[in-house]
Amino acid sequence: MEREKKKVNPLYLILLVAAALLLGVLFRRMVVFVALCGVAAGMTYLNYYTQIPLDFTPIFFLSVMIAFSYGLFYSALFVLIASVPARLAAGTGFSVSSAFYILFNFLVNLALVAISPDNIILFGMLGSVAYYLLSAAASGLFSEEFEKELVFAAAGIGINVFYFLNFGGLLMRVMGL
Numbered sequence: 001m002e003r004e005k006k007k008v009n010p011l012y013l014i015l016l017v018a019a020a021l022l023l024g025v026l027f028r029r030m031v032v033f034v035a036l037c038g039v040a041a042g043m044t045y046l047n048y049y050t051q052i053p054l055d056f057t058p059i060f061f062l063s064v065m066i067a068f069s070y071g072l073f074y075s076a077l078f079v080l081i082a083s084v085p086a087r088l089a090a091g092t093g094f095s096v097s098s099a100f101y102i103l104f105n106f107l108v109n110l111a112l113v114a115i116s117p118d119n120i121i122l123f124g125m126l127g128s129v130a131y132y133l134l135s136a137a138a139s140g141l142f143s144e145e146f147e148k149e150l151v152f153a154a155a156g157i158g159i160n161v162f163y164f165l166n167f168g169g170l171l172m173r174v175m176g177l
Contacts (some may be wrong), residue, residue, distance in 0.1 A: 010065060033074065036062050040082035048090035054155045059083055060105060060131055061163035063170075064124045067109040069175040075109050076102075104134045121168040123130060128160035 018174040024031050044057045067075035079102055083177055084094055106130045136153035140146035 021049050037078055037081045044083050044086035045090050048087050048092045056159060058163050061160050063105055063109055064127060065171050067113050068120055072113060078099045079105050100138045101135055104131055124164045125161050128157050132156040149167050
C-alpha cells in the first residue's frame with residue numbers, strides 16, 4: 001500500500017516566514033546573539049576537529065563586540081557557549097589552559113569595557129594584543145616551547161586584526177553600536 005504524499009500549503013510557509021521575520025524584528029538582539037554563538041561554535045568545532053595549529057576562531061573578536069553591545073555577562077556566556085561544547089564535540093577536551101584562556105578573555109574584555117573607548121575597533125585590536133600575549137605567557141608556563149607560543153600569538157593577533165578591520169564596522173551596525 002503506497003502512502004499518499006501530503007502537499008504543504010503555501011500559506012503555512014508564508015506564515016512561517018512572516019513569524020520568523022516578526023520574531024527577528026522583535027527579538028533582534030537575541031537572534032543576533034544566538035547567530036553569533038552558532039557561527040563561532042561552528043568555526044571553533046572545525047578549527048579543533050581539523051586540528052589546525054592556529055586559532056582561526058572569532059571567539060575573542062566576537063566577545064569584545066558582545067561585551068560592548070550586550071555587556072560582560074553576555075560576553076562571558078558567549079565564550080562558554082561558543083567554545084566549550086565545540087571543543088568537547090571535536091574531541092579536544094577542556095583543560096586548565098582552556099580555563100586560563102577564558103579567564104584572560106574575560107579580563108581583557110573587562111578592561112576594555114572599563115576604559116569605554118570611542119574607537120571600539122582600535123581598542124579591540126589592542127585588546128587582542130594583550131589577550132594573545134597573556135595567553136602566550138600562560139602557555140609558556142605549561143609548555144617548553146615558548147617561542148612556538150609567541151608565533152601562535154602573533155598569528156592570533158593578525159587573525160583578530162583582520163576580523164576587527166573587515167567585520168567590525170558591519171557588526172557594530174548590526175548590533176546597534
